[in-house]
Amino acid sequence: MITSYDRNAQAVRMLRVGFRVPVVVAETGMTALKVRRMARDVDGDGRGRSGSMPAAYTMAASSSALMDISLFAALYRSMGGEAVLRSIDIEILISAYNLYLEVRESHLSHVKPVLTDINRAWVIARDIRSDLAWLETCEVDGYHLTVNEQRTPLGCPWCQCRRASSRKRSKGTTETAARLSREG
Numbered sequence: 001m002i003t004s005y006d007r008n009a010q011a012v013r014m015l016r017v018g019f020r021v022p023v024v025v026a027e028t029g030m031t032a033l034k035v036r037r038m039a040r041d042v043d044g045d046g047r048g049r050s051g052s053m054p055a056a057y058t059m060a061a062s063s064s065a066l067m068d069i070s071l072f073a074a075l076y077r078s079m080g081g082e083a084v085l086r087s088i089d090i091e092i093l094i095s096a097y098n099l100y101l102e103v104r105e106s107h108l109s110h111v112k113p114v115l116t117d118i119n120r121a122w123v124i125a126r127d128i129r130s131d132l133a134w135l136e137t138c139e140v141d142g143y144h145l146t147v148n149e150q151r152t153p154l155g156c157p158w159c160q161c162r163r164a165s166s167r168k169r170s171k172g173t174t175e176t177a178a179r180l181s182r183e184g
């Protein structure tokens with residue numbers, strides 16, 4: 001059973017990590033008014049905490065963007081197991097996001113970052129849970145993400161990137177990043 005103390009502690013923890021009010025409301029079941037008050041206590045002011053969350057497909061606007069969100073999704077799925085298909089585990093999400101930042105820094109820095117804050121990572125986790133984004137497996141690269149209403153070509157973004165770079169006859173580092181995401 002979740003007590004109100006647990007809910008408050010969870011909300012404060014989430015606000016300290018940088019989650020926005022609508023996300024904290026969705027995860028804790030607390031009212032927006034109460035969460036906004038808590039945000040003011042945590043921040044000094046509550047500005048920059050509101051605003052609606054984008055849909056995942058807006059974050060998959062190109063193959064390289066899909067690669068970026070796939071990296072996070074693969075880490076989140078590897079760390080959280082099948083449970084992430086049914087519910088969001090905030091602690092796993094935070095750990096996976098921190099690892100994503102490290103891996104993207106060392107292996108995907110040539111790609112423009114899509115998950116620029118943890119709220120966008122939450123959108124991916126939410127859409128995986130809601131069956132609006134799907135983890136699919138490539139034989140070579142492991143997990144990649146496909147999202148509802150995706151406008152970019154379907155299939156493994158790592159393979160697409162390799163095909164594109166072999167057409168350009170240049171070597172990329174995407175293979176390593178893909179392998180890392182698979183091994184988690």
Ligand SMILES: [Zn+2]
Nearest residue numbers: 138141156159
């Ligand atoms: Zn692939």
